[in-house]
Amino acid sequence: MLAAAVRLSLRTLEQIAPGRSVEVRVPPFAAVQCVEGPRHTRGTPPNVVETDPRTWLELATGALGWDTALDGARVTASGTRADLSPLLPVVKF
Numbered sequence: 001m002l003a004a005a006v007r008l009s010l011r012t013l014e015q016i017a018p019g020r021s022v023e024v025r026v027p028p029f030a031a032v033q034c035v036e037g038p039r040h041t042r043g044t045p046p047n048v049v050e051t052d053p054r055t056w057l058e059l060a061t062g063a064l065g066w067d068t069a070l071d072g073a074r075v076t077a078s079g080t081r082a083d084l085s086p087l088l089p090v091v092k093f
Contacts, residue, residue, distance in 0.1 A: 009091055012060075027052075
C-alpha cells in the first residue's frame with residue numbers, strides 16, 4: 001500500500017509539472033522526472049530531489065512543508081530547479 005501511494009502521488013506530480021529537468025527519487029519505490037526545462041540524458045541529473053517514502057507522502061499531502069523538510073534534513077534537493085514548494089501538495093483533500 002505504501003509503494004502504491006508513493007507511485008501514484010509521483011505520477012500526479014509528473015502530470016501537474018510535465019518535463020524532464022528534475023528527478024524526484026523516493027527509494028526503493030520510484031523515481032520520476034518532471035518540471036519543464038533543460039533535459040538531461042546521461043548520468044546524475046543536475047536537479048535532484050530525494051527523500052524517504054513517509055516524508056514524500058507527507059509532502060505530497062501537505063502534512064509537511066517543503067522548508068520544514070529541508071531544514072530537518074528529511075529531503076535533499078540539489079540544483080536550481082529542485083524547489084518543489086510551488087507544486088506541493090500534489091494530493092488535495
